[in-house]
Amino acid sequence: MNDQQKAAAQACLEGAEGNLMTCPQIVGMLMQAGFEGYAIDFRRATATYYLPDGEGIELPAHRIDAPVAPTFDTTLMQAAIKEAQQQVPGYTYKGFCRKAALAGCASYIVSFSGRRALYIGRTAETHVENFPHQ
Template sequence: MKKCQELSLAGRIAFPETVRRLSEAGVERYHVDLTRDETTYYLSCGESHALALGGPHGTINGPFDATGVEGAVRASQRGEVTYREFLSRIMAAGCVGYFTQITGRKVQYVGRTGDMHVEPFPGTTV
């Protein structure tokens, strides 16, 4: 999990590879908390592991902008931004964290007041 996170932040692996590696390690979902700057990984056996993220820092004050989040997702999918840049963009769009459901094949982006944008993995529908 830690190695995956490090490689992702360094821009050496993209989301599909991250998800593949985490799934192989038994991770069924993870939560990225941008306010606490940490990621919690949940394994199918019931264990969980929290790791410091080491992502971009800053206060997330603005209203949640689902269009801004979706734009960051599309830029990431096209390989136009690194993971660190992606995190900065979703923070600028008012996102305080997200839940990646590996087994459910979707990501749920959340704002401070509970606003949400659900993004299916490429090739799936919600």
């Protein structure tokens, strides 16, 4: 992994957490830098960005001010995703993360080639969200 890729991963994390970049902008920048996906772990407060050759970079992410709920509620998770996709007034990435944790989401994985995100609960329940059509 080169310095440009490391900088792109850091910029995207800061862009998300600071509400400076939208999800499509982040995905575009990471893909342009050569990444194939990333994972966010709410319990460990980490963001991991993956290259196709197996290399990756793990960065510290913000800590959520709520514990991950013990039960995964896909209805609440889908509502949080919809707010993010529609960029509803008052939307923030940190707010999304809090809602996801309260919905029981412990982590999520984004696959650029698969054009989807997989949201995972504490007991491995899952919800798959395909990328919106453009």
